[in-house]
Amino acid sequence: MLDLLNDLLWGKVLIALLLIVGVGFTVASRFVQFRYFTRMFRVLGASQAFQRNKHGHLSSFQALVLSIAGRVGGGNIAGVAVAITLGGPGAIFWMWMVGLIGMATSFLECSLAQAYKQAEPDGTYRGGPAHYISKGLGPRWKWMAAVYSVLLLVTFGFGFNALQSYAVATSLNDAFNIPVFYSGIGLAMIAGLIIFGGVKRIARVAEFLVPIMAVGYLLITLVVLGMNLSLIPDVIVLIVKSAFGLEQVVGGGIGAAIMMGVKRGLFSNEAGLGSAPNVAAVAYVPHPANQGVVQSFSVFIDTIIICSCTAFIILLSGIYDPAALADIGGVALTQSALADHVGDWGRSFVSIALLLFGFSTVLYNYYLGENSINFFNTSNQNLFNGFRVITIGLVCWGATTDLGTVFAFADVTMGLLALVNLIALVALFKPGLRILKDYDRQIAEGVEQPIFEAEKFRDMNVDPAAWVLEPEDIERLQQRSAALAQPRETLS
Template sequence: MESISNFVGWINGIVWGVPMIVLILGTGLFLQIRLGFMPIRKIGYGLKMVRRSRVPDDIADGDITPFAALMTTLSATIGTGNIAGVATAIALGGPGAVFWMWMTAFVGMATKYAEVVVAVKYREIDDRGHFVGGPMYAIRNGLGAKWGWLAAAFAVFGGLAGFGIGNMVQSNSISEAMNTAFGLPGWVSGVVIAGLTGAVILGGIKRIGAVAEKLIPAMAVIYVVAVLIVLLLNLTALPGALMTIITSAFSPTSAVGGFAGAAVMHGIRYGVARGIFSNEAGLGTAGIAQAAGSTRDPVYSGMIGMMGTFIDTIIICTMTALAIMVTGVWSSGESGAALSAAAFESALPGFGSELLALLLSVFAFTTILGWAFYGERCWAYLFGTRATMPFRILWTVAVFVGTVVTLDFAWLVADTLNAFMAIPNLISLIALSPVIVALTKEYLQRNERG
């Protein structure tokens, strides 16, 4: 087992090395330039579209509202990546990693916009009457049948990655948080989480969307308020924390306290990797959810979809990072969720770590729901809708398994599969960029005239 783990670790080091960083950031920057930096210029417009998308459009085609689709996307991204992932990036890459998470998000807004546009543009209706889309359909229908192998590759990588990154990793995080904060045995957490997961995903995207639409906004507000309290209690340390993040992005971080120090390249690598883990820009998953959303225009869906990256990384991840920095725990030697918990406990002694455990658990649970839909769509693409129910049952069982086993290896495999998901998606976005630009220009011109 050790030799297998070392081999996967070696592959992980390659796929998350300089070439992958260049591919992810380069694709996002390429799309930003091609779009005239529209995703950044239209942040205000995007937020307005998000508010409007709550109201169902009876004329538009889709299974759920665009807002519910966005909340499904956020349910899959706001979770372990925002709490444990940010802390891990700081612990391994230094404070400068946060800066590179920001950069990943700003270029990633263009990437996510593009992947939603093509997902909706090339979506289909399956044999059960549901709207389906995502990178596999965009590749097959946009690039042509000869690229079918690349579409299938994405579906395989996405279908497998889900069981790690979106399932067992999440349920394991919940189990550990509940055990640490409240002494709850892992199997008890497993039974509860698996039962709740099964109850939701058996209802398909409409039930997942309904749950996400109510749960995600409420939990996000609670989390932001909690972090704001931490920041207000350490307000004088805030300017220094921001300066440390920026300066560390371009110079090595010296060893301090329990922190071993980090080179600039470590900051870039972990910032980009954890940024992608957090907002999934470049993985293509947002397109799978938004393709189910009711819409009259792919660009409209893209405007809403790109705001997921802004909300997830620029707002939620930044809040977590600042809480860790202003409380001074970033140099304690802790990592992952334990580091975030230490920040909360430092500012809110007696209940801070318990509060974070509850928030992390709910966020991780919603991630399980969002990724259940992604995985289901990947396997349905490969084997047809008959694979839906067996997948949902297997997914629910895997949730329980994740709570009672050690998952260091699963984290490693999931991280690697994320990179393998990104490659086919990014290739298709570059190839389909003329279509994306043309649709965007047409939409903006039409709306400016209107």
């Protein structure tokens, strides 16, 4: 039954919806993910300068690294290896395509999450698909928001936390002979110390951890590329040919390449799942599209950069052999490939990278589970503490258990999660474009940092309390209004 549902969701339904949303919004937005690609750096610079230390809110940068902490995980190391094993090198091409159109999808869902976020009594924000479904589509669709929240809790809060722990523990066991039981206990203890500190502590840890793990993995890949410069063009040709069935390397051919590329690409970058919007909504930004721009870049980092690192490490190695891939896969394939390039210490490096990637993802998954519970109940602190204890238990249990069935179940719930969110995004296309057009208009008028004036969007049912501007943005808005009024006064 699980295999049947997986084939239906990933082989037909989700591919169609991902194309409709990703390609549709790319065209309707005039390729927003490419138009505003370089603007991301200005957005992050402004958020670092103003909010992070002055007003107590999370900044765009902190929300970015927190979302990268979730996107960059076992899927970038083990998932890419699985995609190559089952779909051939062509799966990487389709993973790239999912990433590029997923940047537009991420822009849409994260802009909507910002627009429809709600203010909390402690001064923080909450938001995500459950909020933009219930507010953007209206009260009649609150049941759909509830379904999404339950699926989010089951998939990320429960399933994926166990899976990340399993991947990390088995990798450490392979590289260092550390018993999986001890790895599970260690991960659970450290995770517990952080998650009981709430989202701000999680963001601070991610802000420190994510740049180290991403830059370290990129550097080792550059070393591998430098050692194999003459082979790089051949690998690129192999990826493209395999993607279109011109190079038969696996039994499933082009169909397997597309299916594995889409599935593993979405599993890795999560664009369309609606997971990242839960994190994108917690930041203070002067305009929702700011966070859309930043979060679309996080998809680029995850899929086009980090996933490609793993792919080239594997495909440039002497380990890669299509006929023998059935005997080795997952993390072990990546470890063996890197060891082939740099020696046995490569196995240890992959295990350490997976430890950092997996641990940061556990923190991210916990927050998604907490946010899904928050949609139903915001006052019962015992409920949140209970979930924290369950998370710690799942991390410990996942490290010591064969999770084959859990993997299959998580694929189904992830597919259903994406299905609900993508349907909501289709329904909210117009509000998303309206937010973008307001941003485009201000940029065209020469405004360096556009500001979202919530009173102009009251018909969209946004929460005015979540859009109380910080002093710097109020001052800029007043200066702009004064500048616009001056020519009229001169004329009169």
